[in-house]
Amino acid sequence: MPQVKYVDRKNTNCNKWDAQTGMFGEEGLLPLWVADMDFQAPDCVLKSLSDYVSKGVFGYYKIPDSYYHAFINWEKEHHSYQVRKEWLRFSPGVVAGFNWITQFITKPEDAVIVLTPVYYPFLHAVENNRRRLITSDLINTDGVYTINFQDFEQKIIENHVSLFILCSPHNPAGRVWSRDELKRLLDICRKHNVFVISDEIHQDLTFQGHTHIPSFTAGAYDDMMITVTAPSKTFNLAGCQNSVIIIPDEALRKKWDEYITGIRVLSGNAFGYVAAEAAYTGGRQWFEEVKEIIYGNYLLVKDTFAMELPEVIVSPLEGTYLCWFNMKAYVKPEDMKEFMQKKCRLALDYGDWFGGERFASFARMNLATSRENVEKAVHAIVRECKQSV
Numbered sequence: 001m002p003q004v005k006y007v008d009r010k011n012t013n014c015n016k017w018d019a020q021t022g023m024f025g026e027e028g029l030l031p032l033w034v035a036d037m038d039f040q041a042p043d044c045v046l047k048s049l050s051d052y053v054s055k056g057v058f059g060y061y062k063i064p065d066s067y068y069h070a071f072i073n074w075e076k077e078h079h080s081y082q083v084r085k086e087w088l089r090f091s092p093g094v095v096a097g098f099n100w101i102t103q104f105i106t107k108p109e110d111a112v113i114v115l116t117p118v119y120y121p122f123l124h125a126v127e128n129n130r131r132r133l134i135t136s137d138l139i140n141t142d143g144v145y146t147i148n149f150q151d152f153e154q155k156i157i158e159n160h161v162s163l164f165i166l167c168s169p170h171n172p173a174g175r176v177w178s179r180d181e182l183k184r185l186l187d188i189c190r191k192h193n194v195f196v197i198s199d200e201i202h203q204d205l206t207f208q209g210h211t212h213i214p215s216f217t218a219g220a221y222d223d224m225m226i227t228v229t230a231p232s233k234t235f236n237l238a239g240c241q242n243s244v245i246i247i248p249d250e251a252l253r254k255k256w257d258e259y260i261t262g263i264r265v266l267s268g269n270a271f272g273y274v275a276a277e278a279a280y281t282g283g284r285q286w287f288e289e290v291k292e293i294i295y296g297n298y299l300l301v302k303d304t305f306a307m308e309l310p311e312v313i314v315s316p317l318e319g320t321y322l323c324w325f326n327m328k329a330y331v332k333p334e335d336m337k338e339f340m341q342k343k344c345r346l347a348l349d350y351g352d353w354f355g356g357e358r359f360a361s362f363a364r365m366n367l368a369t370s371r372e373n374v375e376k377a378v379h380a381i382v383r384e385c386k387q388s389v
């Protein structure tokens, strides 16, 4: 029996389906933007949450050891990463986590580097905290993204960069960084005293033999890095707001604990822990199934474009469930919004959100939905491109 169930999320107070006006100025578009899934969470999660709810008491929660075991076992089994319980801290979301760490590690006007195009809350974290944003563009070779190590290092030196926010796997480029790439990046950071935040929220969503390497396992980087990850992308639990901050270095952890006392968010709500523990313990089969659906949707996008609009460049999906593609052969960058929204009636993430106008011919499509929705979206793009010729 298939475990993954599509849900019609319209009129459920769902950000992706019911709150388009903020970003798009209207409602009613077919939404393939916000990175959550249109699938019910695994049955084991629903059962654990309803057992918890059925007791009817929502008082203060003690985080059970079984929660930590569930996360630690998952990391070991899926990423060959031996995490220790005492390394783990909490944040109510990965974005909150990297904003806090930015404040913890840097001062206003310090320079922070990111590899663009990148998940735009990275850019906002730098700007909203009044740090200086330094970008190093990835090299794009026919949709395949690699790191410009020389540019990365030069920008670090020229701008006296003190923090690098790494996205691994990379949203939106879909890359799962190799051990060698990670080592080169982290060694450059080590050489120039750059602290690293490693956002590994997409760690589990890898395809076709691409293996996620937890940054801490790439070498000896404990004293210069903090990782933030979560079960939210893997099991569609973003609304439960339960993320993990990993700090293996004891001295750094001590400083973090002093810093976080001033914020006093030391743990999250009960529902997040209950959901996360259940998912990590019993969600494996659901997760394998959901990955197949996502990869099938990716092939649908790639193959349909290859056949109908062969000059759309679709980046290979090594990781994440977000498909990044370049429409430059068919749509002028300045017309992309009009084209996607007014003509195709789609809500996609526009390329320029990920770092500026130079990415305006790109769009990012969320593949974690039904095949029908992806089909509708791709066919609308094909139809409108053909009509405008």
Ligand SMILES: Cc1ncc(COP(=O)(O)O)c(C=O)c1O
Pocket: 035, 092, 093, 094, 095, 096, 119, 167, 171, 199, 201, 202, 230, 232, 238, 243
């Ligand atoms: C790289 C990355 N980090 C963080 C997040 C969001 O994390 P959270 O919802 O836990 O704040 C996303 C969601 O798309 C993401 O792609």
